[in-house]
Amino acid sequence: MSEAYGVVLFFTTSSAIRGEKVAKRQGLRVKLIPTPRQLSSDCGMALRFAWRDADDVRRCLEEAGVENDGLHRI
């Protein structure tokens, strides 16, 4: 079975870019991707991460104060 991924959705492009920056600074393996079409969102960019890192990603974004529209498993 392939690895399970999740994405963080954002309200704005700049939050998405900042989200990537703070997550990478924490050494998390993340990648900005176009928001998966089936997950509707205001922002065209989402941050993909390995689902097992979900708690770390959530905490990291919270600590940096990056507003987001939640973590979603894909």
Added chain:
Amino acid sequence: MTGLKGFFSSRWGPIATGVVVGVLAPILVKLGNPGNMGICAACFTRDIAGALGLHRAGVVQYIRPEIIGFVLGALVASLAAREFRPRTGSSPFIRFFLGMFAMIGALVFLGCPWRAYLRLSGGDWNAIPGIAGLVVGVLIGVVFLKMGFSLGRNRPAPKALGWAMPLLMVVFLAFLIFAPQFGRDAEGAATGPIFFSAKGPGAMYAPLLFSLAVGLLIGILAQRSRFCTIGAIRDLAILRDAYLFWGVVALIVAAAITNLALGQFKPGFADQPVAHTNTLWNFGGMVLAGLAFTLAGGCPGRQLFLSGEGDADAAVFVLGMLGGAFVAHTYSTASSPAGVGAFGPIMVVVGLVFCLVVGLTMRERRT
């Protein structure tokens, strides 16, 4: 249905949308629309502004059913997919001016990004500096995005707000069909508006029902696939992702083939329809447009589709475009086939300064 839904969510969605636009736009030209202007979000919004009397350039006044179709098609698609979400609150006042300057820039070049690609596929090489300017404008916008530029997030709004823009389009459709004459002179004789051009590009149009149907179809497809001619370049720059970019490539290729098949491919710089040959300002106008579109988050087509699915901020951007048409054709900033307008270049500089100030001062507020 699920299969079709999956198709448009897949990487084929933007490509299919690009092909449909690329095939239908030259056919619209064949059926009467101005040359290399089967579809142009900027020119057509400008024509609507003229028909409403917001500017008095007599050759570019017509209520373009394609624009109405874009909004209503996106409305129908978003309702069917349960994606109709009325929302607002992301700096609408700033978006008005971004729409205005995007329009002013586009009318220095003479076309929105869609028409830039369509002009290219019709052999109008003046589109090349325009597209180069567009790319530069988007890249400047990307720098601002990376520096933390943001117009802030939107919030859910009451349902009624989302219906305002579609309703406005229905009113425009009624104006188009019934052509009421609102202006009256001292003797009470009708003087317009609604204005319809007797000659010039505004007097060139495909049959109403066909144009409306094409608009609706593209509105539906684009809402489903998120087709965006600006997002295409932006995502390539930031994400190294070509998902939307292939849609634009598909549009250009499909339109070039269709133009060849219809005998509408005429390569060269001189004597192109509704175009001028000033390379510097074909480039400069589109730098401004590309930057303004990027700061606002999407090309004019995308702004129309968003306004159809309830995004009131995008609707304000579209109103800004109507305002930009008023400025462009009243303050002599719009180009014409004769060349650049008297105040076009200076207004492009003013617009660029405005965008730079917006780009540097509007930042994400940390929560």
